[in-house]
Amino acid sequence: ILIIFIALMCSFFTVNAQYIQFEHEGINRQYIYYEPLELNEEKPLVFVMHGFTGDASGIKNYSGMNQIADQYGFAVCYPRGTTDSEGNRFWNVGYAFHEDETVNDVGFLTELASYLQINHGLNPDFTFATGMSNGGEMCYMLACQANDTFKAVAPVAGMILQDILDECQDSNPIPLFEIHGSEDNVTPISGDPNNNDGWGAYPSIPFTINYFSEKNECSTLQTETLPDLDPFDGSYVVSEKHLNGINNNEVWYYEIIGGGHDWPGAWGNMDINAGEEAWLFFQKHIDDILSNNNYSFLNKSIYV
Numbered sequence: 001i002l003i004i005f006i007a008l009m010c011s012f013f014t015v016n017a018q019y020i021q022f023e024h025e026g027i028n029r030q031y032i033y034y035e036p037l038e039l040n041e042e043k044p045l046v047f048v049m050h051g052f053t054g055d056a057s058g059i060k061n062y063s064g065m066n067q068i069a070d071q072y073g074f075a076v077c078y079p080r081g082t083t084d085s086e087g088n089r090f091w092n093v094g095y096a097f098h099e100d101e102t103v104n105d106v107g108f109l110t111e112l113a114s115y116l117q118i119n120h121g122l123n124p125d126f127t128f129a130t131g132m133s134n135g136g137e138m139c140y141m142l143a144c145q146a147n148d149t150f151k152a153v154a155p156v157a158g159m160i161l162q163d164i165l166d167e168c169q170d171s172n173p174i175p176l177f178e179i180h181g182s183e184d185n186v187t188p189i190s191g192d193p194n195n196n197d198g199w200g201a202y203p204s205i206p207f208t209i210n211y212f213s214e215k216n217e218c219s220t221l222q223t224e225t226l227p228d229l230d231p232f233d234g235s236y237v238v239s240e241k242h243l244n245g246i247n248n249n250e251v252w253y254y255e256i257i258g259g260g261h262d263w264p265g266a267w268g269n270m271d272i273n274a275g276e277e278a279w280l281f282f283q284k285h286i287d288d289i290l291s292n293n294n295y296s297f298l299n300k301s302i303y304v
Helices: 002-017 056-063 065-072 105-120 134-145 162-166 205-215 274-290
Strands: 020-024 027-034 045-049 075-079 127-132 153-156 176-181 220-225 236-243 251-257
Touching (some): 020 105, 027 056, 027 065, 027 105, 045 056, 056 075, 056 127, 065 075, 075 105, 105 127, 105 134, 153 274, 176 205, 176 274, 205 236
Parallel strands (some): 045 075, 045 127, 127 153, 153 176
Antiparallel strands (some): 027 075
16 A cells, blocks of 8 residues: 555656746746757747646647657747636636636736746747647637737637637737647537637637638638548548748648547547647748848847
């Protein structure tokens, strides 16, 4: 019994030791930070946000983002949402049933990004965000309200609430990439303009993609069906890329035909790895910026 108790305690401390504390607006927040042995010379940082009722440790495991970071040389932050009145961990994007929640997650994430940039020598021009479901919806909120900090976002199975979209008009356009299952029964691809499901009103995914394409003034549309690498997963991927936008910005949309409310590569569709696809999208943005001969890191005074 003592051995089992010691094993359980070791497991408990191992699980909890990975969380780093960060105080924001009087609230004790947590995050997990991972940096590969070798960062690439652009020193990028990617935030990966869990879904509603999920947790940072969960998405760290199923996204496989640490392994992708090892391969491509970027730092990863898995921030942790707070718990609502029902005890569910969440990001405060303004769900209809969260009208009494006041936590400022946009402020938390932007301050945490700045802290990590300064303390780990990361490039503020190449800080990005991806996330699953509620974490994807947080990505949309960051695109509209924190695009000075997060330079591109890649929501997976997410949507943008109408209230956020209505206030997005004057924000600067940034690259955006949505991965979404055609049979998603949690966040239907057709949207929910009348709030029948209780999350809040939101437009369809195709409408959302077109909105951000127009916002970025993309002038070229490129579509293709990606290789069906796993014929047994019941789905395949149609790629829609809106290209040649402002500052070479791009808006991508991968519709998983037959896919559900999934993180492709972890469950559901196995033709792509959502985490790797998100990174490759961010890398494309980095390459486009670096191809501008006027760009230089200049250390951005973050090493001071």
